[in-house]
Amino acid sequence: MNKIFKYCLFLFISCNLLYAQNNKVNVTFEIAAPGLDDTTKIFIAGNHDELGNWNAGKIQLEKKNNDLWSKTIQFEKGITIEFKFTKGSWEKEALNDDETIGQNKKLVVRNDTIVAYTIKNWREGFNFKINGQITGKVEYHKNFTFDSLKARDIIVWLPPDYEKNINERYPVLYMHDGQNIVDPRTSSMFVDWQVDETSDSLIRNGIIEPIIIVGINNTDDRGDEYNNTPLGKLYMNLIVDKIKPFVDSNYRTKTDRLNTSTVGSSMGGLISFMLAWEHPEIFSKAACFSPAFKIADIDYVKEVLSYEGKKRNLFFYIDNGGVNLEAMLQPGVDEMIKALQAKGYKPDYDYYLYIDKEAEHNEAAWAKRMWRPLKLFFGVE
Numbered sequence: 593m594n595k596i597f598k599y600c601l602f603l604f605i606s607c608n609l610l611y612a613q614n615n616k617v618n619v620t621f622e623i624a625a626p627g628l629d630d631t632t633k634i635f636i637a638g639n640h641d642e643l644g645n646w647n648a649g650k651i652q653l654e655k656k657n658n659d660l661w662s663k664t665i666q667f668e669k670g671i672t673i674e675f676k677f678t679k680g681s682w683e684k685e686a687l688n689d690d691e692t693i694g695q696n697k698k699l700v701v702r703n704d705t706i707v708a709y710t711i712k713n714w715r716e717g718f719n720f721k722i723n724g725q726i727t728g729k730v731e732y733h734k735n736f737t738f739d740s741l742k743a744r745d746i747i748v749w750l751p752p753d754y755e756k757n758i759n760e761r762y763p764v765l766y767m768h769d770g771q772n773i774v775d776p777r778t779s780s781m782f783v784d785w786q787v788d789e790t791s792d793s794l795i796r797n798g799i800i801e802p803i804i805i806v807g808i809n810n811t812d813d814r815g816d817e818y819n820n821t822p823l824g825k826l827y828m829n830l831i832v833d834k835i836k837p838f839v840d841s842n843y844r845t846k847t848d849r850l851n852t853s854t855v856g857s858s859m860g861g862l863i864s865f866m867l868a869w870e871h872p873e874i875f876s877k878a879a880c881f882s883p884a885f886k887i888a889d890i891d892y893v894k895e896v897l898s899y900e901g902k903k904r905n906l907f908f909y910i911d912n913g914g915v916n917l918e919a920m921l922q923p924g925v926d927e928m929i930k931a932l933q934a935k936g937y938k939p940d941y942d943y944y945l946y947i948d949k950e951a952e953h954n955e956a957a958w959a960k961r962m963w964r965p966l967k968l969f970f971g972v973e
Contacts, residue, residue, distance in 0.1 A: 617701055620664040622708040623653060623677060634661045638675030638696075639917070642667060649680040667701045672916055674698050679714060682780075687713035693782040726774050727788040728752065733838070738830035741823065742811040746835060748843065749774055749788055751795055751802035761844045762804045763970060766831060768818065768856035768863060770807025772955055779955060786959040791966060800970040806839055810860075818859035820866065820892055828867055832874055849876045853969050857881035857958050858921075862892060865908065865928075869896070872904040879909040879965035881958045882917075886924030893924065896931040903936045908943040909965040911958075913951030922947075944968055 623634055634653045637646050642665050644650035653661040667673060674696040677686040688694045691713055699707060729750045737743040747770050751762060767787065771778040774788040787805060794800040808831065816823040840847045852875050856864040861883030868878035886893045912918055912925050929945060937943055946964060951957040 615669050616666050617669050618664050618666055618704045619673075619699070619701060620662060620706040621653065622706060623661040624659055624708070624710040625661065626659045626710075626712070628659070630658075633680055635678050635680055636663065636665075636675050637678060638673055640667070640671070640673060643673060643675055648678045648682045648685070669701060669703075672698060672700050674916065677709070677711060679716060682715075684714055684716040686711045687715055689713070725776075727792050729754070730774060730788070736808075736830065736835055736838075738834055739826050741817070741826050741830055742813060744770075744809040744811050746770060746809065747774065747807040748839065749791070749805040749807070750843075751804065752792060753802070754804075754844075758844075760802070761846045762802055763851035763853070764804045764806060764836075764839060764843075764845050765966075765969070766806045766808065766836070766852070766854045766867075768808055768810065768854075768860035769814075770809040773805070773807045783955045784959070785955050785962060787962055790959070790962050794963060794966055798972060800966050801972055803966075803970055804839070804843055804845060806835070808835060815859060818856070818863040819890060820862075820895065824863065824866065827863065828870065831867065832871055836874065849874055851876075853877040853879070855879040855881070855962075855965060857883075857955075858953065859884050861885075862890070866892065868906050868908070869904065872906055876905065877907045877909070877965075877969050879911070879969070881911045881961070882913060882921055882953055883910065883925065883928070884921060885928040887921055890924075893927045893931050896928065896935065899935065906942070907968075908932070908937075909946070909968055910943060911946045911961055911964070912948075913953060913957055914947065914949030915952045917953040918951060921953075 621636055625634060635649055636651050636653060637644050637648045639646065651663070653663040656662050676694070676696060678684055686694070689712055693715070731748045731750070732745060733748070734745045735743045736746060754762070767773050772780060773785045776782050776784045791800070791803065791805065795802050811817065813823055817827040818824065836852070839845060849872070854864045854867050854875055855878070858881070861880035862885060864878040865880045865883060865885070868875040884890050910925060910929070912922055914922070929943070932943055939945065946961065948961065951961070
């Protein structure tokens with residue numbers, strides 16, 4: 593019996609190894625980059641472990657001759673990869689031929705293949721073109737920290753006629769990843785949320801009431817600060833105990849919870865939910881774009897399910913796309929909706945769910961949908 597078991601186990605392992613080998617394909621990346629010196633290193637960064645999970649200086653290509661770099665990487669058949677090329681950091685990423693920052697390159701991995709690119713321009717030392725600008729007035733405040741958190745800056749976007757209507761007070765929307773919300777020059781991919789243009793237009797057309805928007809910059813610890821971790825608790829305390837009191841003291845705000853909301857995407861979507869859920873005395877509404885409610889080792893659904901207290905008076909806007917990472921986040925979104933329903937939260941009354949199955953995981957996609965939570969949170973009707 594023992595011999596039969598060992599033999600079956602051997603066959604099982606062998607079959608799985610054979611399947612894994614047959615399910616792999618090789619992709620060779622060939623980069624022609626004329627004009628670089630002999631010491632230049634070129635890297636590929638992308639959305640899978642094999643591509644360094646967007647680490648700009650981890651996966652190095654091999655130099656073949658003066659102008660050619662190459663690397664062959666094995667992937668699972670059928671996956672979609674997204675990637676860019678750098679010279680070791682995002683400050684030195686490749687530019688398009690028209691001197692602009694490019695979108696992620698994409699490839700559905702089906703067979704062994706060679707993909708070739710020619711790169712003429714690099715961001716390093718280059719006055720590259722950025723589309724977009726800041727609409728309205730933004731004020732900057734530096735070096736906010738709390739306990740062991742790294743210091744960060746905040747930006748404050750003021751609504752039209754803020755300086756004219758000196759007796760008016762305004763609701764406040766707190767947004768995470770502040771670098772990405774209004775200024776394409778500071779956004780991670782040089783495409784911003786355009787929340788300034790969207791809010792300005794909605795306000796001027798009488799669709800939403802005037803609001804103040806506070807953008808809180810992220811740090812290198814973003815992954816821990818926007819998560820259910822000790823740093824995440826400190827980050828929430830930073831907002832509740834330091835940033836909000838500062839904003840309320842220096843601007844004409846409506847300070848009550850009904851006029852205080854928060855918005856973020858991805859891990860920022862998670863921390864937005866957490867802020868409202870754990871501080872309902874401060875926040876009444878949270879918009880969670882592409883939220884990482886439950887994925888990999890993250891699971892905030894269980895925190896909601898384990899809550900046994902009185903139903904909290906909160907409203908959630910929950911929003912997800914459907915392409916690549918968005919599809920991976922969807923099961924967690926579905927579970928969170930069920931958890932909220934189990935706690936007595938009703939659709940449209942306590943939460944609003946919007947899914948765009950064609951949308952990707954980036955600022956451009958979130959910008960297109962930002963008007964929805966703005967209208968739900970601050971609509972004049």
